[in-house]
Amino acid sequence: MLPEVEKLLTLQERDQRIRAFELELNAIPDERRFKERQIADSATRLEAAKTRMKGIEVERNKLQVEAQAKRDSIAKYKTQQFQTRKNEEFAALGHEIATAEKAIVAIEDRELELMEEAEGLRPVVAEAERAHTEERAKLEAQIAELGRKAETIQARVAELIASRPALAEGLDEDLLDQYTRLFKSKNGSALVELDHDVCTGCHMKVTTQTSVAVKGDKALVHCPNCGRILHLPA
Ligand SMILES: [Zn+2]
Structure with missing residues (x-):
């Protein structure tokens, strides 16, 4: 992660x-x-x-x-x-x-x-x-x-x-701002799990491209539908 x-x-x-x-x-x-x-x-x-x-x-x-x-x-x-x-x-x-x-x-x-x-x-x-x-x-x-x-x-x-x-501490200012805005607008869930290619925030299936990007774990990936930050189950 x-x-x-x-x-x-x-x-x-x-x-x-x-x-x-x-x-x-x-x-x-x-x-x-x-x-x-x-x-x-x-x-x-x-x-x-x-x-x-x-x-x-x-x-x-x-x-x-x-x-x-x-x-x-x-x-x-x-x-x-x-x-x-x-x-x-x-x-x-x-x-x-x-x-x-x-x-x-x-x-x-x-x-x-x-x-x-x-x-x-x-x-x-x-x-x-x-x-x-x-x-x-x-x-x-x-x-x-x-x-x-x-x-x-x-x-x-x-x-x-x-x-x-x-x-x-140590988190990039812009990322922190982004997180804060998401946390507020999404009622306390800025980061959500990607579960079997489904965003657990909005319950929409993501594209293969998004799924691959999340699994690649190289960069932050947002749900294309709701904008939340996606992560793999811990
Ligand atoms: Zn979503």
Whole structure:
């Protein structure tokens, strides 16, 4: 194998490790946002359950005030009945009393419904509270873990990058540029094996001429189709 190909292969192996770490690193912010969204969603579910609970409380208080007003009216009508001497007025007040009593029954029915709803909702709120606390703790731990993972990867990448110049030493500047461009444009594979006359980068069969040139091992050979540098299996 040509010495520069051998050198480039070592360099490529290093660069592939750096690239893999960087891809992992780039995925972390999304993973983090995803977990933060999950925390927010679980908080929203809890809030929805709590809001309904508060709504029930507010409506019950309002109903109690209404019922009390009706009772006060009934008491007033009864006093008026006691004071009047007119049969017609007595009957009219009696009618008012009956209407108010009916209204109280309706209010009490509604109150009962609300109490039952609150009863059913209480375990739901408790469960949402428990789930949210648990979920948040779990996700926050995972987010912290992601932060540590990012730091570890960054340190590892810095090490790998620092040791890179030693691997590139002695390589021709133009060749290095060519390699760098290929590595970038071909998603981390600048040099690929020629396997049974097939370029393992683009999977195209090469011409006999190209195949002979690779096997001759005298000069750098590029795949005529994808431009990658071809080498024989190690
Ligand atoms: Zn190719």
